[in-house]
Amino acid sequence: MTPRKPAETQSATLAEIARAAGVSAPTVSKVLNGRADVAPATRARVEELLRVHGYRRRRAEASRSPLIDLVFHELESAWALEVIRGVEAVAGDAGLSVVLSESAGRLTPGRTWADQVAARRPHGVVLVLSGLDESQRALLASRSIPFVVMDPAGDPGPDVPSIGATNWQGGLAATRHLVELGHTRIGAISGPSRMMCSRARMDGYRAALETAGLPVDPSLVAAGDFHHDAGYRLGLELLRRPDRPTAVFAGNDLQALGLYEAARELGLRVPEDVSVVGFDDLPVARWVGPPLTTVRQPLAEMAAAAARLVLELGQARQERTATRVELATSLVVRSSTAGPAVAGS
Amino acid sequence: MTPRKPAETQSATLAEIARAAGVSAPTVSKVLNGRADVAPATRARVEELLRVHGYRRRRAEASRSPLIDLVFHELESAWALEVIRGVEAVAGDAGLSVVLSESAGRLTPGRTWADQVAARRPHGVVLVLSGLDESQRALLASRSIPFVVMDPAGDPGPDVPSIGATNWQGGLAATRHLVELGHTRIGAISGPSRMMCSRARMDGYRAALETAGLPVDPSLVAAGDFHHDAGYRLGLELLRRPDRPTAVFAGNDLQALGLYEAARELGLRVPEDVSVVGFDDLPVARWVGPPLTTVRQPLAEMAAAAARLVLELGQARQERTATRVELATSLVVRSSTAGPAVAGS
Known part of the structure; x- marks a missing residue:
């Protein structure tokens, strides 16, 4: 055939x-x-x-507004600010302003978000942890407005340009660090399972345990949502167990801070009684006591790369093949991790 | 006459x-x-x-873009994010999107920021800790684009609508709390002296000492800049003194976290060896160890009030008299403050 x-x-x-x-x-x-x-x-x-008809506007450059649209799934935490700063830096250098929106149910009555974007004709759209449905894509395509997804939550599809980080390697490095310190009961708090970055981190966690010949105990893995409260609540559950883990990979920095709070409440010391590793390396990770060992995700650089890519797509004379870029993560060892206390001491 | x-x-x-x-x-x-x-x-x-000629465009409503401009002096820290969330909430309800800019030297070659704003015709402009010069004001006025200053850095002038917080009362409440715990050597780290909110906080600090009959020792007041590093650096200086203060009003939360780091480095415990009070009540204030006693400034509410005011100004049929609104601050007592250790113990 x-x-x-x-x-x-x-x-x-x-x-x-x-x-x-x-x-x-x-x-x-x-x-x-x-x-x-x-x-x-x-x-x-x-x-x-x-x-x-797959109509695509010609010479769209001439009629563009000096704007880049930046759309968040959820405008929360210092995480979002790092992303805004990255996009703002690239936009500023290009003489563009940034239009910010939150995708969660913020639609103008009678006119959708995509209609608004089509009407204001920005140079491009950067979507953070969110996607576009087919009709939204068609609407933007018909106006020749390019878009890029940063850190796609779901699987954005093969034809969608996206910028992410090496989440799997990060989860692996975080957990390997704990293994190398001598921990054998290592818990984890995941993010939402619908987010690919969370799945990848957890797969890295499991891979580190398996390659070290350690068992993966599902009861030591709690399903969080990347917010502080989940780290606190699930941290209490994990640390109250009689066979509590001696170390926890907290999934992200906010959950790590929640875990700190749970440990304080139970009278456990970090890292003497429990080692903690985060993910993101938000500014606050350096400031908390003890300073947090975490996996650095270059958020501002990722956002800047997404903004640069979307501007390039707008300038390209021809269709570009889809691009998927993952920027490297790196383990930053601070003071929240140490070897496990000697059993029975 | x-x-x-x-x-x-x-x-x-x-x-x-x-x-x-x-x-x-x-x-x-x-x-x-x-x-x-x-x-x-x-x-x-x-x-x-x-x-x-003081030209003012008529019927500007019809030609407005569904946008609100939000301009920061400096796009940094969770502080900015709270403000963005406040403006975004009001804008979203009104079916508007938010255009974000940083005023620090981000001008399109050949076209100023004010030109860009005039060209995109937003419903209004919210300026955070920044102001407009006379020609920028005239440019916006000629397009009937209203603006509001949130937390004005300088004195915005009697004809500029602005939203702030009761900074003086906040500085007073923070310091009075320390006085009531029994402290008599109370240091302070200020913000930049050109910012009115910082001056007001420091005046409140002095007023609390004076009304309690305590001397104001200028050597215990360090000049910071509202960033974490200043809190750390000036905190080291204050806490290394042989006659170190037993409590410090840190000016804002970021400086308080810097002070935490300085105390840790010197082996001093918070609050046993030094009590610390912040200002702002950023989310992180609850998460650090020990949770920070601070003065809550309702940032998101202030930003929302500024956005609502600018939309009202745009709808008003006639000129409104200038408005200066100050939202209330409130002391939030957590675990970073306690009575001073008994002398000589």
Whole structure:
């Protein structure tokens, strides 16, 4: 069997779209420019034709606003600030401003987020831990607005450019560090299982135990959500066990700080009674007592790389093949890890 | 002497501006809309006439972009994130997106930040710890783009609407708490003296000492800059003195965390050897060990109030009198403060 090649279709012109929709070319133009003075039904018909015909606006550069859109799944914690700083630095150098949105249910009545983006015509869109559905992608593509996903939560698909970090290697390095200190009962608190970065870290954790010939005890792995409270609550559960772990890979820095609080509440010392490793290396990791051993994820650099990539995609004369870049993580050893106390002492 | 009233001048029309500039009305319109296809000299002449005549655009609502501009003096620390969240919440409810900029030297070559704002026509501008010079104000006024300053660094002037917090009362409450615990040698680390909020906190500190009949020892007051490093460095200096203070008002939370680090390095315990009070109540204040006693400043609420005020100003049919709102601060007592150790023990 010979696989059939997709027909080499020439993208439709604006005039052809107008004819098919039974409207004037200026009306199609209005829809493309996000103008409000088009009847909703007409607008929907034109949008659908633009999508079906894979219409791509030419010479979009000329009509772009000096903006980059930055969209967060959740605007929370110092994590988000590092990302904002990275995008802001690249945008500032390029003479662009950053439009910030939170994707969680923040839609204008009657107009979706993607409509707003299409109307304001930014140079590109950086999505953090979120994705786009098919119609949103088509809408942005029809306006030649490129997008890049930073640290994709799910699997973004092979045709979506994305920037991430080597989460698996990070989880491996964190856990290996604890193994090398002599720990054999090593617990973990994961992030949400729907997030790929969390799955990768946990797989790295398991790989480190397995390659060291240590058993993986599922009861020592708690399912968190990357927030401080989960670290505290699940930390209490783990540390109250009679056979409590002597070390915990906390999944991220916020959960590590929650675990600190749980240890304090139970009268356990870090690292004498329990070693703790985080993930991210937020500024606060250096400031807490004891300073946190963690896996550094270069968040600002990742965000800057995502912003640079999206600007490149906008300038490219031709379609680029999809890009997936993972920046390296590195273990930063501080004072929250030490060898386990001698049993029975 | 009868003071002369300023003449009741009618604001010039667009046609009058055009005549005075020797250009067509559409050209003035292009300048107002931030279009690039106007010769720089013409543009400058028209801008100057708009400014001199105090031109204010009518019916600006219709042509506004669904944006709020948020401008930071410095995009740093969890402090900024709280502010972003506050503005984002109000903007989201109003169907607007937030454009983020850092004022520190981030200007597009050839076009200033104010030009960009005038061109994108947001519903309003919230400035955080920064101000506008006269020409920037005139530029925004000519486009009927209102602005509000949150936590003004300098004195914003009587005609500038602003939102702040009761910094003086906060400094007073922080220091009074230490006095009531029995401390008599109470040090302080200030923020930058050019920031009004820092001056107000320090004045509150002095007022608390004076009203308690305690001497104000200038050598116990160190000049910081609100960053972690200053707290660490100046904390080392204060705590190394033979007559070291038994308690320190750290000016803000980041400096308090720096002071924690200095104390750890010197082998001093918080609060047994030195009590510490911060200011801000960032999320991290609850998470550090020991949890930090601090003055809560409702940052997200202040930012939300600033965003709401700027939207109200945009909707107002007539000029509003300037507004200065200060939201209340409150002392949050956690575990970093205790009575001084008994002398000689």
